[in-house]
Amino acid sequence: MKFFKTIRTKLIISTLKSALKMSNSNEILRELFRVSVDAVQPYKLIIDSVKLEKGHLTVKGVNYPLRKPVHIVGFGKAVLEMAIALEDILGSYLQMGIISIPQGILESCKISIPENSKIQCMEGANNNLPDQNSLKASLKIQELVENLNEDETIVVLISGGGSALLPLPKDGITLSEKLELIKKLGNSGADILELNCVRKEISKIKGGGLAKLCYPARVITLILSDVIEDRLDIIASGPTCTNMDTSEKAIDILKKYSLYENLAESIKKVLQDNSSSKEDHTFIRNGKFCHVDNYIIGNNRIAVDAILEKSKEFGFQSFLLSTNITGNVAELSKVYAGVSKNFADFLSNTKTKKKLIDDLLRFNKMITFLDEESIIQEVEKLYSNQKICLILAGEPTVIVTGSGLGGRNQQLALSFSVELHKLQIGSSVSVTLLSCGTDGIDGPTDAAGAIGYSTLVHDCVEQNLDPNFFLGNNDCYNFYNSFQGGKYLVKIGHTGTNVMDIHIILIEK
Template sequence: SMSLREHALFLFHSAVGTVCPAPMLKRAVKLQGAGCPQLLVTGQTFPMKRDLYLVGFGKAVLGMAAAAEEILGDHLVRGIISVPLGIQESLQRAGMQEMLLKPHSKIQVIEGAKNNLPDAEALKGADAIQELAKGLTADDLLLVLISGGGSALLPAPIPPILLEEKEKLTKALASQGAAIQELNIVRKTLSLLKGGGLAQLAYPAQVVSLILSDVVGDPLDIIASGPTAASSHSVQDCIQILTKYNLLHNLPKSVETVLSSSPMKPTAPEDYSHVCNIIIGSNALALDEAKHQAEGLGYTTLILSTAICGEVGRIATLYCQLIHLVCLGFTGLGYGPLSDKVRGNLLQLAAELEIPGLNLAEFLQALQGFGPERPVCILAGGETTVQLQGTGKGGRNQELALRVGLGLHRAQAMETSSCPGRCEITFLSGGTDGQDGPTEAAGAFCSPELVDEALQEGLDVEAFLSNNDSYTFFSQFQGGHHLLVTGLTGTNVMDIQAILIRAM
């Protein structure tokens, strides 16, 4: 029979595969009818009265555009996409031709935003997209492809503001300690295309946005700064933020001009009746596929949350305690004082973590009925944060796996009587883009045996952790056998964790 590790790997690949550009677009977008053709997007119908245009921006958009062009064929008149610098070359090198446009494509590719920062090239891309959107009529249909990383690829300050003025202002805010949410409000207010600007420019054309979400909770107005979503913020909010950080009184003249001439309230929702925003790829969709596959392999499967966020050490504790609880249930101790104590700890931790939409009490209720006759799979996704203390090389997924490995080892050292040694356990954490931090790996696997087996090789897990050196650890340990290496995937829906447990 396949090992738990092989199962975990298979589930990860299934999840990522379902949000890869080609399968994702083929599932979401269909063409119907010959005379007056219609575009069918996840069950919604859009008549194509005249011409179909395409624009896009983001790290995964090149692959999405290639797939879209294949589906749309001759109906597509013209397209422009703004993508990261060097992406065509790196996909070519990785042998991922299916993510590249065909030689005689009608889509123009503009590469920019070196190091994920807006620059002159990205500005050129944004200008071209803006020009295309402006010229559309009520009979046209504009397909907009959006993925993470889209914000830096769509810089379009409202004239007369210059890009460097806008960048200088956001830098000043950041150095004053402004939160990312506050920075985004200021960016959106001073931008032509963000915060619904692109949708307004394309009016009266029908706008259909296909979105690959890399943000916890899939908020339309946050992903790529929401170029086709109604902004929930006004100029007033922007002025408030600038006041809070004492920047209101030495603004560039151009910014003053724009702020004093902009409408004070956010645009009313009815301005968006010509716009349809559809999330075609997300962490939740990826986990649904993994769940389907896990059930096919015979696992009782639960999805914990697709919005896991918080400090990596605390999330590791959450997973270790969940594993402990399942193992107690397997050994017939699911209803004793010991499991009550673990449940209490978990509920306390969950309350402190404030993971959006997580109903842990309900989840634990479901866990309680699980006996040893069927293996258990718990799936989760989101984005943890790492507090850097060391100078090592690693990423949040590898660090999480290493911390879970350490936690499971400690739990076993304490449990002599009801040892979870009667359970076989594998934990996997991986980034769906295939790159965890500045490393070659997407993530890593661990099991309760990790710490002891590492010691036999003279590797001290705690020392590597205190230096944030998880990649170095996993590269050395058993010759890199526990690294999850996928290469670039061409997509990104944040991270995925899988916990697999079976009775021995």
């Protein structure tokens, strides 16, 4: 009896230790995510990038003599704080501004817009979906910019979520027709580049449309990037950047996903008219608008660098694997689980350092490491009782097959947990992942994302929850809301910023 009592006691102690470690990892992940979001707060980014002195506006070292009046337009999840900061800098030089911002962000913004502000804030795109309110804001922005003259300067503020907040379709297409097509395309598994290509070809302001409307006024665009590799033609679908895509390419994408044949006639006509019409090159020089200067003032590299620094305080050996994550969540979760398993095996002394490096290089072909050489160097420094932090960022996609409630980050966290369970990581090593959107909103939910971990599937048994059922129905929000009182959902509300998604994996003995 003593023997079994001892075994039972050891099991209870082991379970308690595991639970404590899980709780600690949960808190560390939330703190690391908070630090990443704080690093890309838009007010600070504007103050750091823009100066006004003796009638000259300086943007990242470039001087612009200002002639009154100056106007502001903006659209995106971060532009409220950007606009407040810019109004503080411009003072009396600012005549007026119009910004299109997400529904509810005025209440959650950390900085209040002054009562005497010259900037009109128009909320819309509830749950990150274009609507009549964001359409009205687009029309107001169009009305302002198309009446500017060459003596005027307009500062355009752009951040993630700009597409939903600037949904004005080309003439002849209704908003509902446009939204239905984009929804079908997204649900078919189209990536962000394909989605933006089609958006631009059926939109009036995207794809350089805003820059054309602003001509001949001087346009200065300040951008908080939410796309892979900071491509100007992709951020908010490139309203102040020349359009490198074509209607022919958009048609090919729609055919690829079997959507072209049943397309609304109004959209078909616009795409066909675009193909046959010639581009007006009056204000384009060397492939760029001659009256526009675009500046990236913030991106996800700033956010992940903050995680790198903070993780050291918690005693982790950290690896920045990639800032360009794309692809389908179902496949990505397998890659993340595989990478994690390799590090876990090393910590368990079942894999040599050389084998770890060899296996990691295999995964490099799937997720494209930021700097293969530096990752190898960091692995060389590892020792077997080290705590490991893997950092990745980007914007993967989900193929929607169910009718549930969730978002790509919640889907990734739960799918990762299931894949880890399949790989049977030993109980001596814990693996925990946080997957969250830096805007604080994951899909049409009130969560930024969720946390997954190596024993989650085992822990579901007590509540009779089947993770695979929820994954198949794309219902991960309801899974996490039910699982252990929702403590693995990450809820922080609108953050006022957006530099795509952050994925952090902690691996420790």
